[in-house]
Amino acid sequence: MAHITAFDYHPGNSFLHLLDNRFKLVMLLGVNLAVARSNPGGLLGLTVILIPIIIKLHISFKSVLKEIRFFLLLLLFVFTARSFTTPGVSLFSIGSLSITEQGVLAGGLVCWRLFLIVVLGLLFIRTSRAMEIKAAIQWYLKPVPWISGQRIALMISLMFRFIPMILELSTEIAEAQQSRAVGRRKNPLFRIRIFVLPLMEGIFKKADEMVDAMEARCFSENRTDPLLSCQHSDWRVLALAGGCCLWMLFV
Numbered sequence: 408m409a410h411i412t413a414f415d416y417h418p419g420n421s422f423l424h425l426l427d428n429r430f431k432l433v434m435l436l437g438v439n440l441a442v443a444r445s446n447p448g449g450l451l452g453l454t455v456i457l458i459p460i461i462i463k464l465h466i467s468f469k470s471v472l473k474e475i476r477f478f479l480l481l482l483l484f485v486f487t488a489r490s491f492t493t494p495g496v497s498l499f500s501i502g503s504l505s506i507t508e509q510g511v512l513a514g515g516l517v518c519w520r521l522f523l524i525v526v527l528g529l530l531f532i533r534t535s536r537a538m539e540i541k542a543a544i545q546w547y548l549k550p551v552p553w554i555s556g557q558r559i560a561l562m563i564s565l566m567f568r569f570i571p572m573i574l575e576l577s578t579e580i581a582e583a584q585q586s587r588a589v590g591r592r593k594n595p596l597f598r599i600r601i602f603v604l605p606l607m608e609g610i611f612k613k614a615d616e617m618v619d620a621m622e623a624r625c626f627s628e629n630r631t632d633p634l635l636s637c638q639h640s641d642w643r644v645l646a647l648a649g650g651c652c653l654w655m656l657f658v
Contacts (some may be wrong), residue, residue: 413471414532415571421464422533426644427637434648435531441652449655456651457526464533465471474574480482482518489514514621520522532571536563542632565617576609577602 418424423431442453461468472479495509541564548556580602588597620626 413466413474414529414534414574415473417464419464419534419535421534422640422644423464423530425640426534427635427641428535428539429546429635430530430637430641430645431535432540432543434645435527437652438466438527438648439524440529441655442520445520445655446658447516447519448658450523452658453523453651453655457523457530460530461526464530466529466533471529474578477577482521483571485521486511486514486518489517526584532567535567537568538636539633540564540567542635545632546635564638569613569617571604573610573614576613577606580605580609 438453442450445453457578488507490510493507493510493513495507497505498508498511499506541560543560544563545556545560548559559639583599584602589601
């Protein structure tokens with residue numbers, strides 16, 4: 408049975424829900440760039456800001472961590488690789504390999520940045536309707552010549568809509584395999600293979616079903632988009648976000 412994931416749109420009346428999507432896109436891009444260039448002090452400040460926002464939106468940390476568990480495994484791999492490959496002062500050795508202090512710090516910093524980027528994307532998807540995202544992207548692409556802004560905006564909005572579908576599908580496959588005691592198999596490569604193959608097959612089937620449904624309804628990119636309007640509060644939030652980005656870069 409389909410269920411709402413943490414990466415689905417959730418209706419609400421928070422300031423992020425009421426914010427113009429054109430401003431949200433600019434802030435998402437700016438803060439992500441600042442995160443990629445920020446030092447630990449800036450990342451800590453952003454983390455402190457995001458925690459009350461997440462609590463205000465009633466986002467369950469447990470459900471989010473469960474849905475991004477495979478991404479967390481990727482972070483663990485990145486952290487381990489950085490710890491072993493970055494030269495520096497050795498903390499301890501495992502055979503011919505050595506874990507360095509600089510490697511641990513560098514790996515932790517990279518994983519922290521990637522995790523914050525995922526959290527920012529979560530906040531954006533959770534508080535933005537797909538059609539409003541399409542309208543905002545189309546507004547930015549409208550002055551660009553020789554490209555179909557409507558088509559590109561539709562593709563990007565569908566991509567955002569497809570993320571929760573993939574997470575939902577992965578959850579269904581994991582629960583089905585758990586009921587069949589697949590987790591008891593000792594070979595990790597076997598478990599990965601029998602998870603990835605059904606997941607890829609399900610993703611392509613979902614994509615085909617979406618295409619068939621759109622064609623059956625004569626769906627096209629030429630649609631009546633939601634009306635975009637900005638308020639003084641949007642500019643104030645944008646100014647605060649810009650100040651936060653500058654502070655993260657120069658703190």
